[in-house]
Amino acid sequence: MRKTIAIALAALAFAACKPRAGAGPAINRNAIKALGSAVPEPEFDRGYWLKQHDANTPEWREAKRLCGETVLANYPNCIPVNDFVEADRKKKAKEGNEAAAKIEAMGRRGYGYDYRRRVWLLDREMLGAGCSSVPAYPNNPRRIGFYTWQCPSGVTIPKGIPDPAFSKEEEDATD
Numbered sequence: 236m237r238k239t240i241a242i243a244l245a246a247l248a249f250a251a252c253k254p255r256a257g258a259g260p261a262i263n264r265n266a267i268k269a270l271g272s273a274v275p276e277p278e279f280d281r282g283y284w285l286k287q288h289d290a291n292t293p294e295w296r297e298a299k300r301l302c303g304e305t306v307l308a309n310y311p312n313c314i315p316v317n318d319f320v321e322a323d324r325k326k327k328a329k330e331g332n333e334a335a336a337k338i339e340a341m342g343r344r345g346y347g348y349d350y351r352r353r354v355w356l357l358d359r360e361m362l363g364a365g366c367s368s369v370p371a372y373p374n375n376p377r378r379i380g381f382y383t384w385q386c387p388s389g390v391t392i393p394k395g396i397p398d399p400a401f402s403k404e405e406e407d408a409t410d
Contacts, residue, residue: 262293270301270312281315288319337401346396351383354395364390 266283269276287295299320302313338348346355350371361368366386372378386392 262297266294267297267301270298270307270310270316272312273310275311279312281318284315284319334401347382347384348398348401349383349395350381352392352395353399353401354397355401356384356393356395360393361386364393366390366392 266279266287269279284295284298287298298313298316301307302310302316303320307313308317341348341355345357345359347358347361347368348354349356361384364386366384368382369385370379371381371383384392
C-alpha cells in the first residue's frame with residue numbers, strides 16, 4: 236500500500252513538472268542566469284540575443300525586463316540586450332517623428348488624416364459636406380489625438396488619398 240502511494244505521489248510530482256499544453260515554450264533558464272554573471276558568456280552573446288529579439292521569445296522578454304529594471308543593466312551579458320532595446324527605442328522615436336512631420340506637411344496642404352477610414356481627406360471639402368472631426372477612439376486614452384470625420388446621413392464622403400500604412404506607423408509609435 237505504501238509503495239502504491241509513493242508511486243502515485245511521484246507520478247503526480249512528475250506530472251506537475253511537465254509544461255502544460257498551450258502554456259507556450261519554456262524559458263531557457265541558462266540564458267537568463269547568464270545575465271547575472273560578471274563574466275561574459277560566449278554561448279549567450281550578441282548573436283544569441285539578436286535571434287531571441289527577432290523572434291520575440293519568452294527569453295527575450297524576460298531578459299529585456301531584467302536588464303532594464305534591475306541592477307543587472309551594466310553586467311556584461313546584459314549589454315547586448317540593452318543595445319537592442321535602445322535600437323528599438325530609437326527606431327520607434329524616428330518613426331514617430333516621421334509620422335509627425337507627415338501630419339504637419341499634409342496639414343499645411345489642407346489635409347487631415349482620418350484614422351478610421353485610413354485616408355487623407357481635404358478638411359475644406361469635409362467641412363463643406365457638413366462633417367465634423369471627432370475622436371476616432373474615444374474610449375482609448377493611449378490614442379488621444381486620433382480623429383475621424385463624422386458626417387450627416389446621406390452625405391457622400393469626398394474621395395481622399397488612401398494611406399493605410401500611415402495609421403500603422405502611428406499605432407506603432409504609440410505602443
